[in-house]
Amino acid sequence: MESINNGKPIFEAMLDIDIAWQCIEYYAGLAGTLSGQHIQLSGGSFAYTRREPLGVCVGIGAWNYPFQIACWKSAPALACGNAMIYKPSPLTPVTTVMLAEIYAQAGVPEGLFNVVQGGVATGEFLCHHPDVAKISFTGSVPTGSKIMEMASKGIKPVTLELGGKSPLIVFSDCDLQNAVKGALMANFLSQGEVCCNGTRVFVQRHILDKFVQEVVKRTQAIKIGDPLKEDTRMGALISRPHFNRVLGFVKQAKEEGATVLCGGEPYVPSDPKLKDGYYMRPTVLGNCKDEMTCVKEEIFGPVMSVLPFDTEEEVLQRANNTSFGLAGGVFTRDITRAHRVVAALQAGSCYINNYNLSPIEVPFGGYKKSGFGRENGQVTIEYYSQLKTVYVEMGDVECTF
Numbered sequence: 001m002e003s004i005n006n007g008k009p010i011f012e013a014m015l016d017i018d019i020a021w022q023c024i025e026y027y028a029g030l031a032g033t034l035s036g037q038h039i040q041l042s043g044g045s046f047a048y049t050r051r052e053p054l055g056v057c058v059g060i061g062a063w064n065y066p067f068q069i070a071c072w073k074s075a076p077a078l079a080c081g082n083a084m085i086y087k088p089s090p091l092t093p094v095t096t097v098m099l100a101e102i103y104a105q106a107g108v109p110e111g112l113f114n115v116v117q118g119g120v121a122t123g124e125f126l127c128h129h130p131d132v133a134k135i136s137f138t139g140s141v142p143t144g145s146k147i148m149e150m151a152s153k154g155i156k157p158v159t160l161e162l163g164g165k166s167p168l169i170v171f172s173d174c175d176l177q178n179a180v181k182g183a184l185m186a187n188f189l190s191q192g193e194v195c196c197n198g199t200r201v202f203v204q205r206h207i208l209d210k211f212v213q214e215v216v217k218r219t220q221a222i223k224i225g226d227p228l229k230e231d232t233r234m235g236a237l238i239s240r241p242h243f244n245r246v247l248g249f250v251k252q253a254k255e256e257g258a259t260v261l262c263g264g265e266p267y268v269p270s271d272p273k274l275k276d277g278y279y280m281r282p283t284v285l286g287n288c289k290d291e292m293t294c295v296k297e298e299i300f301g302p303v304m305s306v307l308p309f310d311t312e313e314e315v316l317q318r319a320n321n322t323s324f325g326l327a328g329g330v331f332t333r334d335i336t337r338a339h340r341v342v343a344a345l346q347a348g349s350c351y352i353n354n355y356n357l358s359p360i361e362v363p364f365g366g367y368k369k370s371g372f373g374r375e376n377g378q379v380t381i382e383y384y385s386q387l388k389t390v391y392v393e394m395g396d397v398e399c400t401f
């Protein structure tokens with residue numbers, strides 16, 4: 001159903017669902033561990049802290065991981081004792097309703113997790129509603145900015161998981177095959193519609209030709225087509241306007257001087273029932289420059305830009321020269337360099353010698369315009385609860401008056 005909902009290959013949708021149930025199990029386990037602190041004070045008095053729910057939380061999701069995003073928000077929210085009203089993207093309305101049914105079947109009390117369908121007006125209504133205590137949003141930077149503005153009216157905390165244009169840095173001392181596989185994983189999952197994708201692939205000049213040759217060969221071998229077939233590895237983009245937008249980025253890249261090394265055009269499957277689908281050949285762009293639109297803007301499609309570099313200092317400056325800061329990665333065999341580079345990257349989620357893994361135990365979220373707050377991991381408890389401190393007097397009141 002998630003594959004039909006979104007257009008991604010069923011192989012990937014199954015992995016999304018695995019991550020989703022792992023998320024629910026993880027936070028169900030953490031629910032029993034929520035605890036406060038005991039602070040001993042002078043004269044026998046003491047204080048303690050309690051972690052309490054916020055109330056009704058609103059979740060607003062994007063269309064690229066509909067079921068998974070709903071779980072990443074609802075599982076920690078419910079584990080902390082909140083209720084959640086969830087609004088999926090109108091482009092992918094189906095599977096979050098199934099999540100509500102699953103919660104109900106598992107014994108979640110009626111009304112604790114609610115799905116409300118709609119678009120901008122519904123989202124704005126929820127954000128402005130006085131009974132809403134918190135908003136957790138996943139989507140684009142412009143919408144994230146509006147969410148923050150609306151939340152500010154009611155002094156409501158927000159979690160913002162926004163877009164990105166992340167760098168993947170490949171040094172010439174890397175394991176080349178792993179770096180090539182990493183670059184594919186960083187660009188072509190879910191038709192490239194992944195927020196943390198490493199779409200700016202910086203390759204040290206010495207290995208550029210070999211790297212590009214391997215990446216292009218493997219990209220051309222990606223099986224595109226019917227999302228419901230087990231061996232499909234790239235399905236359909238989300239909508240006609242988005243499909244046209246992604247192709248428009250490729251056209252503009254060519255006009256600005258980039259070279260299409262492979263892909264860059266629609267793919268028409270041989271099956272007549274799929275012929276009007278939004279299928280696109282995965283694309284690798286060469287001859288890219290930092291100032292090109294394809295290198296600066298989030299494309300949110302299967303388009304990788306390859307950029308040569310010479311030195312570590314230079315690549316770090318270029319990698320960080322963006323208003324986004326969601327993710328970043330480095331491939332190198334030099335352990336000292338690996339840690340030095342990720343420490344210098346201005347990004348919330350960094351990878352050394354891999355890319356685009358998101359285990360539920362590990363916090364995920366951005367720096368800069370990619371947002372703030374975190375999803376996954378223990379830290380997310382802090383974003384769905386509030387801390388009460390209680391002072392306990394064990395002696396007499398010392399009165400100044």
Ligand SMILES: NC(=O)c1ccc[n+]([C@@H]2O[C@H](COP(=O)([O-])OP(=O)(O)OC[C@H]3O[C@@H](n4cnc5c(N)ncnc54)[C@H](O)[C@@H]3O)[C@@H](O)[C@H]2O)c1
Nearest residue numbers: 061062063088089119120123124139140143161162163195
């Ligand atoms: N950082 C992350 O975890 C993450 C994950 C997935 C997607 N994304 C980002 O999401 C974007 C793509 O998703 P999209 O096109 O659905 O984003 P979007 O911002 O257009 O919409 C996201 C959600 O917000 C709702 N919405 C739109 N305007 C609203 C408003 N004024 N008030 C309240 N709600 C409103 C939409 O209906 C939808 O449910 C990309 O930029 C991508 O990088 C980020």
Ligand SMILES: CCCCC=O
Nearest residue numbers: 065068069194195196
């Ligand atoms: C829920 C998965 C988020 C990854 C970015 O798109």
